[in-house]
Amino acid sequence: xxxxxxxPQALSIQEGENATMNCSYKTSINNLQWYRQNxxxxxxxxxxxRSNEREKHSGRxxxxxxxxKKSSSLLITASRAADTASYFCATAAVYGNKLVFGAGTILRxxx
Amino acid sequence: xxxxxxxxxxxxxxxxxxxxxxxxxxxGHNTVSWYQQALGQGPQFIFQYYREEENxxxxxxxxxxxxxxxxxxxxxxxxxxELDDSALYLCASSLGPGQAFFGQGTRLTVx
Numbered sequence: 001x002x003x004x005x006x007x008p009q010a011l012s013i014q015e016g017e018n019a020t021m022n023c024s025y026k027t028s029i030n031n032l033q034w035y036r037q038n039x040x041x042x043x044x045x046x047x048x049x050r051s052n053e054r055e056k057h058s059g060r061x062x063x064x065x066x067x068x069k070k071s072s073s074l075l076i077t078a079s080r081a082a083d084t085a086s087y088f089c090a091t092a093a094v095y096g097n098k099l100v101f102g103a104g105t106i107l108r109x110x111x
Numbered sequence: 112x113x114x115x116x117x118x119x120x121x122x123x124x125x126x127x128x129x130x131x132x133x134x135x136x137x138x139g140h141n142t143v144s145w146y147q148q149a150l151g152q153g154p155q156f157i158f159q160y161y162r163e164e165e166n167x168x169x170x171x172x173x174x175x176x177x178x179x180x181x182x183x184x185x186x187x188x189x190x191x192x193e194l195d196d197s198a199l200y201l202c203a204s205s206l207g208p209g210q211a212f213f214g215q216g217t218r219l220t221v222x
Contacts, residue, residue, distance in 0.1 A: 033210065040199055042113070042215040043154070088153050097167040098144065099203075099211060101153035 006089060006102040014110050019076040021105040023089030024069075030092045032065055033099065034074050037086045046074075046087075051094075081111040113137060115204050117214035124192050124221050132187040132217045136204030142166070143185040144211065145177060146201040154201055160185055189219075197221045 007022045025032070031050045035043040049056045049065045049072070056063045062075040076083055086106050090099040114137035124130050136143050142161045146154035156169035160179035174190040183204070189196055197220050203211040 031209070035213075040148075040150075040216075040218070042115075042201065043203075043213040045113075045210050045212065048210050090153075097142075097159050097161070098156040098169065099146075099154075100156065101146075103151075103153045 006087070006105045008105060009103070010106040010108070012108045012110065013079055015079060015081055017079055017109075019079050019083070019107055019109070021074045021087050021089075021107070023072045023074070023102055025072075025089075025091045025100070025102075026070065027091075028094050029067070030094050032063075032072050033090045033092070034061075034063060034072075035088045035090060035101075037088065037104070039085075043088065076107075079107075079109045081109050083107060084109045113212040113214065115202060115212050115214035117200075117202050117217050119217060120215065121218045122220070124219065126192055126194060126221055128192050129188065129190045130192060130219065132189075132200050132202075132219070134185045134187070134202030134204075134214060136183045136185065136202075137212050140204035140206055140212070141183055142205045142207065143179055143183060144203045144205070145185070145187045146203065147171070147196075148199040148201060148216075150198070157187070192221045194221050 033048045034046040060077045065072045086104045088104045090101045116135040144159040145157040148154040158168040163179045179185045199216045201216045203213045205211040
């Protein structure tokens with residue numbers, strides 16, 4: 001079973017616009033990570049946010065975490081065609097040793 | 112490039128056969144995890160190896176087994192292949208619950 005639920009399932013935007021993806025999870029976590037996947041290939045790590053952090057930035061990426069609502073959001077600013085990919089959130093539990101992934105958001109950036 | 116190498120990249124097997132997938136972890140990483148990703152879904156945790164011992168297992172039958180070697184490379188073995196085993200198999204190496212580095216995956220097709 002998958003803990004995370006990404007929302008929306010698919011998103012289509014114009015180049016230059018911002019893209020926001022949301023993730024909800026069910027259990028207490030140690031950290032939450034966002035990954036990108038191009039065309040069914042390997043996962044590329046984007047950003048990790050720890051349970052005691054509320055916001056984190058990396059280049060054009062901004063991630064927020066609300067542990068009281070068990071939710072996170074990923075914002076990609078000034079999107080580019082190369083950002084077209086599937087995006088997954090994954091949670092690492094407080095106890096345990098696996099990442100639990102959501103079903104992903106498919107982002108399409110039109111040029 | 113994450114430094115995690117998987118082989119082969121693609122594989123076609125017949126139902127009932129056995130398959131071995133291989134993963135070389137990133138230098139210095141003593142933990143290797145395996146995930147199965149069916150088409151259109153997020154990755155599902157199969158199991159994890161830490162210092163050559165199994166360190167957690169997901170909801171997969173015993174015909175999914177693994178090994179980790181002294182150099183921390185790993186194998187995933189699947190016996191009695193079924194059509195539903197067709198998927199992308201991802202290997203990830205890490206140091207504890209932090210960032211996981213994924214390989215490009217092995218695409219297994221069972222016919």
